[in-house]
Amino acid sequence: MNLKPNSILFLFSLLVFSYCNSKDETVADNPLKQLELEVVDSLMVDELVPLRLQDYSQEAGMYILFDSKSQNPFLVNEKGEILNKFDLKGEGPNGTGGNGAFGYKFLDKDRFVAQGAFTGYFIYDLQGNQIQKIASNATEMWTIAIYSNRTTFHPYVENGQDMMIGEEPNFFSNEESDYKTLGTDYFTKISSIYRYNLGTEENEILESFPESWEPRLNNRFVGPDLPFVALHDSKKKYALLPLVGNQVFIYEFQEGKPVLTADIKLSHPLRPESAPLFDVEAENPDSEYPKFTNVLFAGEYLIVSFSTKVPLSVMTELRAKSEEYYQLPEFKEAMKKYMKYYHIVVKDGKQIGIIDEFPVHGGLEFLDGKGILYVNDNANPEEERDYNIFYKVKIKE
Numbered sequence: 001m002n003l004k005p006n007s008i009l010f011l012f013s014l015l016v017f018s019y020c021n022s023k024d025e026t027v028a029d030n031p032l033k034q035l036e037l038e039v040v041d042s043l044m045v046d047e048l049v050p051l052r053l054q055d056y057s058q059e060a061g062m063y064i065l066f067d068s069k070s071q072n073p074f075l076v077n078e079k080g081e082i083l084n085k086f087d088l089k090g091e092g093p094n095g096t097g098g099n100g101a102f103g104y105k106f107l108d109k110d111r112f113v114a115q116g117a118f119t120g121y122f123i124y125d126l127q128g129n130q131i132q133k134i135a136s137n138a139t140e141m142w143t144i145a146i147y148s149n150r151t152t153f154h155p156y157v158e159n160g161q162d163m164m165i166g167e168e169p170n171f172f173s174n175e176e177s178d179y180k181t182l183g184t185d186y187f188t189k190i191s192s193i194y195r196y197n198l199g200t201e202e203n204e205i206l207e208s209f210p211e212s213w214e215p216r217l218n219n220r221f222v223g224p225d226l227p228f229v230a231l232h233d234s235k236k237k238y239a240l241l242p243l244v245g246n247q248v249f250i251y252e253f254q255e256g257k258p259v260l261t262a263d264i265k266l267s268h269p270l271r272p273e274s275a276p277l278f279d280v281e282a283e284n285p286d287s288e289y290p291k292f293t294n295v296l297f298a299g300e301y302l303i304v305s306f307s308t309k310v311p312l313s314v315m316t317e318l319r320a321k322s323e324e325y326y327q328l329p330e331f332k333e334a335m336k337k338y339m340k341y342y343h344i345v346v347k348d349g350k351q352i353g354i355i356d357e358f359p360v361h362g363g364l365e366f367l368d369g370k371g372i373l374y375v376n377d378n379a380n381p382e383e384e385r386d387y388n389i390f391y392k393v394k395i396k397e
Helices: 004-030 179-189 310-320 331-339
Strands: 036-045 052-057 063-067 072-077 080-086 103-107 112-114 121-125 130-134 153-158 162-168 194-196 204-205 228-231 238-240 247-254 259-265 292-298 303-307 341-347 350-355 365-366 372-376 388-396
Touching: 004 259, 036 072, 036 331, 036 372, 052 103, 052 372, 063 103, 103 153, 103 162, 153 228, 179 350, 238 292, 247 303, 259 350, 292 365, 303 365, 310 331, 341 365
Parallel strands: none
Antiparallel strands: 036 388, 052 063, 063 072, 072 080, 103 112, 112 121, 121 130, 153 162, 162 194, 194 204, 228 238, 238 247, 247 259, 292 303, 303 341, 341 350, 365 372, 372 388
């Protein structure tokens, strides 16, 4: 067959175009690529005590910051100016009780919710007036989970109803949730995820371990760790993250019910492809397995975090020195040396890359609907300051 010069040129151009496109798609679809970051701004708050960023309302143009020492919230505008500093700990008419609160989140642009320490939930207006007290959705207290970098409850409004989705480890007694007796049935019978109607106090226990989660699918018991949940800023879907394995699940609210719509595979060079089996008879709970430590879900991104662990050989030496090994200076040195945080980024239902290091000092604490990652450098600052700073970092795609 004889080809004219124009035909040859066309075929050559087509091959070059196809090759370039294929190459670009391969690069774009590399789930393990290091994502490029840039610092775009910062939120500076003129307050000496270290603060945590717990929530942001784009509608109200406000942040809720949390002083974990006094257990009180601050309302701050987008310029970092303190609008209100509340004193809600105590037994007064606006108090959360003598033990204070575990955290605060916006319910809508005019109200926020406090999770009282063993005292239920409280709804406030933005002037700090308590509007409503709601009983805890856990009838008994068998165990407690407190996190310094995340909240476990997410209030929202659905069809005019004040609702909340979250984590509560006390729906089942120690006997009911005995994993040594249950084995892999633990994954089908036990759950900590709930949806709570704050008006009627009706509580619905939701799925914690989906059928397609690898350990449940293959009937492997990998431990009793309960999952994390994060409500998307649209309030129309949420992410469910089992702490073991390499999957995150997306549920969407459809006709008032949560429906599983995505099962997303996660990977990182420092994470094994398969989680090890859990030894139910082991007395020593130490493990080098890098469990997930947080999940953030807003705008176009979902970010899953995990940390590396202190090696077992080091932990064995520390435990031999003292039963209270966690108070030893050597333990703190080991934590600093070995415990590093890493982040996996998901967009459009698939992993698009990883973040192993930020361009600024501090830890990832929050993600807003505009794709801004907030890095907190207040808990363990690189340099001493008389103010708080949250660096605003963006992913460059």
